[in-house]
Amino acid sequence: MAKIKTLLIYVVFPIALLVLALGRQYILMGLFIVFYFTVFVIFQYETILKILTGYNSKRERLDKAISYAFKAYKLKKSTVHTSLMFIYLLLKAAKYDKAGEIIEATEQRKMTDQEAYSLAINKALYLWKKNRINESLEIYEKLIEEGESTVLYGSYGYIISLGNDLNKALELNERAYKYNSSNKAILDNLGLIYIKLNKLEEAFDIYEELMKKSPQFPEAYYNMAELMYKMKDTDSAVRHMKNCVQMKFDGLSTITQEQAQKKLDQLMRLQGSL
Numbered sequence: 001m002a003k004i005k006t007l008l009i010y011v012v013f014p015i016a017l018l019v020l021a022l023g024r025q026y027i028l029m030g031l032f033i034v035f036y037f038t039v040f041v042i043f044q045y046e047t048i049l050k051i052l053t054g055y056n057s058k059r060e061r062l063d064k065a066i067s068y069a070f071k072a073y074k075l076k077k078s079t080v081h082t083s084l085m086f087i088y089l090l091l092k093a094a095k096y097d098k099a100g101e102i103i104e105a106t107e108q109r110k111m112t113d114q115e116a117y118s119l120a121i122n123k124a125l126y127l128w129k130k131n132r133i134n135e136s137l138e139i140y141e142k143l144i145e146e147g148e149s150t151v152l153y154g155s156y157g158y159i160i161s162l163g164n165d166l167n168k169a170l171e172l173n174e175r176a177y178k179y180n181s182s183n184k185a186i187l188d189n190l191g192l193i194y195i196k197l198n199k200l201e202e203a204f205d206i207y208e209e210l211m212k213k214s215p216q217f218p219e220a221y222y223n224m225a226e227l228m229y230k231m232k233d234t235d236s237a238v239r240h241m242k243n244c245v246q247m248k249f250d251g252l253s254t255i256t257q258e259q260a261q262k263k264l265d266q267l268m269r270l271q272g273s274l
Contacts, residue, residue: 083106
């Protein structure tokens, strides 16, 4: 069916239009153009909805993005890729229960190895947000056995830090750093583990490197502020926490804006500016 659609849209219709144009059948050609675009929209409706989803997501219009993704997901024979896009947006919007429903439904479908890999990462994120940390870690451990990736290290590196074995978390995050030392999430994860293990000088080196990259997620500035506080530099801690509260927070953030604001208030009181 997909091959027939492609043949009609990209071969048959264009040739027919060319024939009509050469024959100067302009009225008929105009009608045919309207028909062509109508058929194109019908055949490519899911793709159009996904483009609108991506457009609104990039502009932080999360509600609109979810609305378009839902329409695409509900189409008969929508692709697994659409399901994955919808799940991720639901997680970002903190609609965890709905994301769980879509994950469960999608698991029953046939998919490629890459799609199964992406679904597993989304499921691990969902389990983390439902505070099912051990189940989330089990998924990550299976995935890492299959192969490394920056995306995998970025999420696994943080969630493993929530477990009881910080030495294992350190080993994983140092491994991630060797794999991709320029990735901002990997740098943040490693710096956070160093802070938890009270390796403050090592943490400072990592966060100094991270800050040069101007990260656009709140955790980087929150953790840098925590580090500066531990290193007795309250003024720097306040400055970084102010940057933190100005960042964009969503359902996949590891902290909330309320937590950041509360911490900023505490730091400013210690500083004497509040």
